[in-house]
Amino acid sequence: MTTVRHKLFLMGASLMLVSGGVITIAVLPVQAATITANVKQGEKVGSVEMPYTLVTTKDGPQRVYWESKAPQSLTSDQINDTDFVAKFVSDYPTLGNLFQDPGLQKTLNELMDKVNRANRQDSLIDFVVSTSDDNGLSASDYAKRIVQSITQQSWIVSRLAQYKTNAKTFKEIQKDYQENFRPLIEALPDDEDGNKENLLQQSDFLFNTEESTLDTNASRFISMFKTGMFLSSYSDAQLAEIDPDASAAQMSQILQQPLSKYLHPQADGTLQIDGLLLSGLMAYSTIMPDPIVPNPTPTPDPNPSTSQAVTVKYVDQQGKALAPTATLTGKLGGAYHAQAAKIDGYQVTKTPANAIGTFTTEAQTVTYVYEPQVVQNGAAATMAPKGSVIYAIKKIGLYQTPTFSTKQRLVWYAKQKRTNRPMFVVTGYAKSVNGVKRYRVKDVNHHSKTAGKMGYVTTNTDYTVRVYYAKRHVKIKVINAKGVNAYQKKNLTGKRAHYRYGQQLKVKKIVSHNLTTRFVLSNGTYVTANKKLVMTVK
Template sequence: MNRLIHKITISGLTLLLLGGVVSPSIAFADSSTTNNSSVTTAKTTEQTYNVQSIGLPYTLVSDKTGIHKVYWYGKWPDSVTATQANDPVFIQGLNDLYPEIPDISNFTGTLASMIVPISLLPGETTIDYLVRSAGGEAGSGADFIDSMTTSTYMSSWIIGNSARFKTGQLTRDDFQANYENEFRPKMEKIDGTEGLIKSYDQIFATEDDDTFKSLISSMMGGMLLGTHLGTESDEQLATIKTDDSVRQMRAMLTAPMTNYLHLQADGTYELDGLVLSEFQALSSWFVDVVTPDPDPDPNPATSQPVTVHYVDAKGKQVAPDKTLTGSLGSAYATNALTIKNYKLSKSPANAKGTFTSQAQTVTYVYDPEIQTGGSGATVAPEGSAVYGLKKLALYKKTSFTKKNRITVYAKKSRQNRPMFVVTGYTKSASGAKRYKVRDVNHHSKTAGKTGYITAKKSVVAPVYYTKKTNKITVTNPSGINAYAKKNLTKKKAHYRQGQVLKVKKIVHHNLTTRFVLTNGRYVTANKKLVIAGKKTMPKKIVTKTAVNRYRTANLTKRNRHYRQNTVLKVTGWTYSNANNFSKRDTLRYKVSGGYVTGNSRYVRGIK
């Protein structure tokens, strides 16, 4: 069961913290043969926290009495300093306290490597930092939160319902109805849960009541072992509320990452042990009945404010902050603002919530809203890919003068159009719209160059389709792959150039799109690799004059001569000068043994 939970999460949070900061990137990786080179976006100013100690892992349990920490290894101290973590004698002492756990050294031996400085962007939430640290794509935090809350849902549902059954609060029929109406439908939507569903189906199919009770106890015990708990009574476990547990997990992940960095007396910081436990937490754990304290808490928990930020993708403020206050436990709600020249690009997961004893931040992210041409269409979003429709140039500055020109890109066929990643927006002195870009034509001499190009929609356009079409034709000479997942993983099939595919719908994946075929498979929606509708090319050609065959599409290395009126079978098509953007390209037909010209003066297509 514990392995299943880890499979559902994107990765261990501890590993994310140690992975280093990698900016979100977009790569031209849809083709089955294209290099997976990445392009990083501009780095934003960060604040580094000097972490010199780390809290040891614990499970957070909460109920009406407050929040409690249940440390996984009660004989250990609550935290370890960098000096202690690098002391072999100290580490061996930790190991000796738990001789019954033979592989405990696998954890203690890594403590020193976990105590590293942490750099955060202004107002960065925990989930955004973890995704960024792992090199994840911008906007993928919601997927991560869904995975973590699913893990919490599983553990809280299984433990809570099992305990309520064991204590007589649920009949077997009620327990089974909850499973079939709640748990099973949710698990069926998640990859990797087939074994769990099969196990529970078998348990509920058991006719003997004593055997059924024994199996439920065993399954519940495994989950308690995975959460490092189990000393609580069944009556206490029966108070677990799945919805509260999920809401608590979501609140922790959307809280500022600084909540888990604790300032020490010497000015250094300690990383909270909740990070090492992968935010293991359950809510409403204990019995609600609480014996009144004759001596009230001299420092009762008080509500802390919620600060609302309005920033662009680089963290720059685009509207004044708002501060919300309210009583502890009461609800708050925030709203996006209408900001001139900006459009909302990311709504926070914690736009609504409750006031807690910890300060919270809610961040709305906006993109510049720049118009092009007379139609008023919005330009491609930052981080997305565009390509050149006509001849264009790359410039050092927004002023498009010969002195500022870096390179010129010739007009190319669809397959070979020069491609760029948008890293920003600006205007020239005269008000003309410009893209700030990075050249991502990986096999060309211009790859990696940065500068400015026009943002006119008649000259540049998005690389990916945004609207559904009924059919697409594969145009990439090497074909394309079809996958089971929209992130183009789990390859299912390969489609060759010229194949016509039926499309069910189009879906978004980060800053790109995918076509979903009628068979449920996902393929790229990159216009350089596929084209909407049915594109036909001749299956045979006849030579109108004598022509030569060559080994390359640039018509070099001649390897055969054909006389006039020779019929040749066409196996594909491509264009010359694929990676030379200073020259235009020309159609070539692929035939057995090489390539011949596609010029209609020399060859003619036949049925």
């Protein structure tokens, strides 16, 4: 479609260019976030949203994630956890295949590094060009080529879909092509690779010929576009509504927005990169966007006198809320003390620096960050934290409601040997009508017929326990047939040693990592504390 291959960013499957009779993939830049964030220059990136295609309709912007079952974001700790990334790529091959070269881990780390070093107030197109290997064009020329590309692709896919759904006749589409679309292609500059000529030939093949040719090829081309746009779930009728002019106008606005539009503040003080920075540009629209109106600069009150509230948040290390937000109010200049909440299975990582302060004319936020509770001696917490994994050590049932009965039982899980015990992710808590605590869980036994089932199980530790050890033990033994590795860091990166099945290891302490735990060995290295891989010995 253009003479530029649009390798504007790291990688990602993006706009399909019709070239030489085949659909090819080009790498494009990013879509602005739909919310405006107050992003400061010094704030660091702590997570990356997974790639998605943006489709804007009258109902608003819609994110269509490329891998709907995958987590919607990854933290920097997860990205640097080699074992986690390997499993992630295996579990979600759609994403794994896209990031084979240079690899998901390297791709995301380079992306975070570039954003951390960038000027957050630079426009998106300036940022993209400054971090690109293709520096032959100015930012304005680059933006022009990108808008041309999105216009051309939107026109082709929408007209094919309109023909298939009988929204427009062949003659109407052909006239539109001859009067509007073909002149756009002819106006493109010539290039040595012959991309312009190839595009003209391919477009003429579909739209400047007999109707039988379009009728024969429309479905095949629509299918290719759906795959390349990651919109396989969209119907032909939905694709027919894509407006090339609206998509182009949306793109123009996207490219002129500051980089900060793509960085979303998280509860732990870090930023999350919007998924379209990773996906390249995948943005289409069925409606014309509203014009961007600059916000007027407010006139500050020279003598502010109103005290603003202090918001207290309680989140885990991924920024997810663990308890309702608290609000503190008081007189201007008066003192406040934001206290930590007691949350079953969690402990505060550290007290925020602003936990004690005074009410001012500006709103303030105090964020307590929690980690799963672990102990070096004595008994561990009995309740598993939300988001952690438990398994059944005896026969248990999964029930529709917190009040257990034969009628409410969904399935029985038989008692299994340690390495085969059924596992569940804790998604919440509930109580029976008699006040007995229950776990709300999701079955994560991937190769079982019960995988994905949701319901309630007992919290009785005679039947269900956490998969990861939650207290220190003096010595452990490797029970995984393939052994376990020891690492330099607690995110299990920097392999230092491999321990075979049956080897016994001395433990110095236990530490938490996200919703899991690690044993620190006497030599200072880290190994997993997963009970299906290691067990304690005396």
